[in-house]
Amino acid sequence: MKESELKTKAAVLSVALLLYTASLTTPAIGAIARAFPGVSPELVKQIAALPPLMTILGALITGQLERFVRKKTILYLAITIEFLFGGIIPALYGDMTFILICRAIFGLGYGLIFPLASSLVADLYEGRERDSMMGLKSAVGAAAGIVFQMIGGYLAVISWRYAFWGFLLLIPIFIVIALVLPEPVRKPKPAASDSAFCGLTPGTWYLSGLNLLYNIMIFSFMTNVAIVMAEGKIGNAAQAGLVLTAFTTGAFAAGLFYGRIARIAGRYTAALAVGLVGLAFLLLIRVHTYPLFVLAGIIFGLGFGIYNPALTLLVVGSAHPSTATLAVSVYIAFQGIGQFLSPIVLLYITTALGLHGPLAAWTVAGPALLAASMVIILLTALLKPKHRPVIPG
Structure with missing residues (x-):
């Protein structure tokens, strides 16, 4: 190089x-x-x-x-x-x-x-x-x-x-x-570029909306892990911090090797990412020991670290080349809205389902994400390669 x-x-x-x-x-x-x-x-x-x-x-x-x-x-x-x-x-x-x-x-x-x-x-x-x-x-x-x-x-x-x-x-x-840092060359704008959101496709909005749903589910990990560990007598605040460090370590490893992971998983990369996060939630609601919480944190981090570049690349590819920044802007705005709404929406769902306690949100998030992963795999297999897979959040 x-x-x-x-x-x-x-x-x-x-x-x-x-x-x-x-x-x-x-x-x-x-x-x-x-x-x-x-x-x-x-x-x-x-x-x-x-x-x-x-x-x-x-x-x-x-x-x-x-x-x-x-x-x-x-x-x-x-x-x-x-x-x-x-x-x-x-x-x-x-x-x-x-x-x-x-x-x-x-x-x-x-x-x-x-x-x-x-x-x-x-x-x-x-x-x-x-x-x-x-x-x-x-x-x-x-x-x-x-x-x-x-x-x-x-x-x-x-x-x-x-x-x-x-x-x-x-x-x-x-x-x-x-x-x-070089200044990127400006790409030609699409026709009728006077529109504020010109260049974005229905796919851009679709992926961004599904990312909102995904963030509603996953944000409960960050907000609840210390509470779950304390109430379940699994660990103290310092140990909860180490679980979050394990999550970060997993995300770091996934990002470092993302290029290879994407080449191996191909069109199923997003399904792998969502499935790993769902699996982590499933472990978290079933295990009651500190080492297994650390393991779940690593698995969560791996899924999280694969998901972010995979979805960002899909969003960039869904829009006109000249509007990549605008597409990512919308995607990130929806992400922030999802994180903000996470505790509100999950409280509503868990209350409606009669679920209570610190594990209630994870009990919803885990199965929902695993089901979403299965749907991605099915739709990706059915769609022709030239089409982009549907990515449920």
């Missing part, structure tokens, strides 16, 4: 690092709560909850902004927003209301970056190399999430303000992007 190609790949993957900077401040939430004893814990939790919600808006803005502005310009704007409002300003000024405002603006900048991390891969690479790079993007992100969280944790021990100073790490990333 030429040195210039290696540098370009490093620059493209550095954009993925920006998607996990929120992990820098997550460990500081407890320290912030202690520093503001007069503020309700629910309000303090919004420090973590606000950015994902604003990501939905930011992602949609990127999809439209990219029609008129260069991608690197959008990246510069987003990094500046993340750097100033995500870290520097909250570190200097300590009023809780102001911190929450900054976190909302940070989420907007975060959302601007999210679609670009995938569309840059789609713009600069093709074929198997595109598959491998999309997987590496997920792997780099998984590793960055662990590293940033560790850095944020160490800094938060000194002071919650120091965790925000961790955003100084954005400076070298900004330099790499500015000096090395």
Whole structure:
């Protein structure tokens, strides 16, 4: 591989690092709560909850902004927003209301970056190399999430303000992007491109909607694992954290080897991903020992790590080449909506089915995802190769 190609790949993957900077401040939430004893814990939790919600808006803005502005310009704007409002300003000024405002603006900048991390891969690479790079993007992100969280944790021990100073790490990333990342060549726009969502196909909306359903199911893993382990006397908070680390490790491995996995599984890659997540949920509702929870976490991570690049590539392929960013923007916005709706929808379903307790959501999610995997396999086998498989969420 030429040195210039290696540098370009490093620059493209550095954009993925920006998607996990929120992990820098997550460990500081407890320290912030202690520093503001007069503020309700629910309000303090919004420090973590606000950015994902604003990501939905930011992602949609990127999809439209990219029609008129260069991608690197959008990246510069987003990094500046993340750097100033995500870290520097909250570190200097300590009023809780102001911190929450900054976190909302940070989420907007975060959302601007999210679609670009995938569309840059789609713009600069093709074929198997595109598959491998999309997987590496997920792997780099998984590793960055662990590293940033560790850095944020160490800094938060000194002071919650120091965790925000961790955003100084954005400076070298900004330099790499500015000096090395090439500006993708603009592709010809489709006819009648005046429409805000021109270039998207019914398949784009279909995949995005099904991704919403998928995220409603899977998000219950992140929100419930510590509660299930505590109430089932399977492990403490530290051990629950290790289960989540096992999940991240599985996602990292899946991303690292995604190119090979996709070549072997072929058209059934999405079915494999959804099936692995469903299997993990099935294990989680049936096992009651800590080692098996760790195993389930790894299996969940493998499915999660395969699903993200597989579905992103399908979404990119479903739209006109000039609207890859817009397609990913819609896809990510639906993903955020699914995560936001997850506890609400699952509570409604479990209540309707008469299911109660911390395992109720998983009891719905596991069978639903396994059934979806079987449907994908069936439909993929029946459809001709030139057609894209239907991907239930």
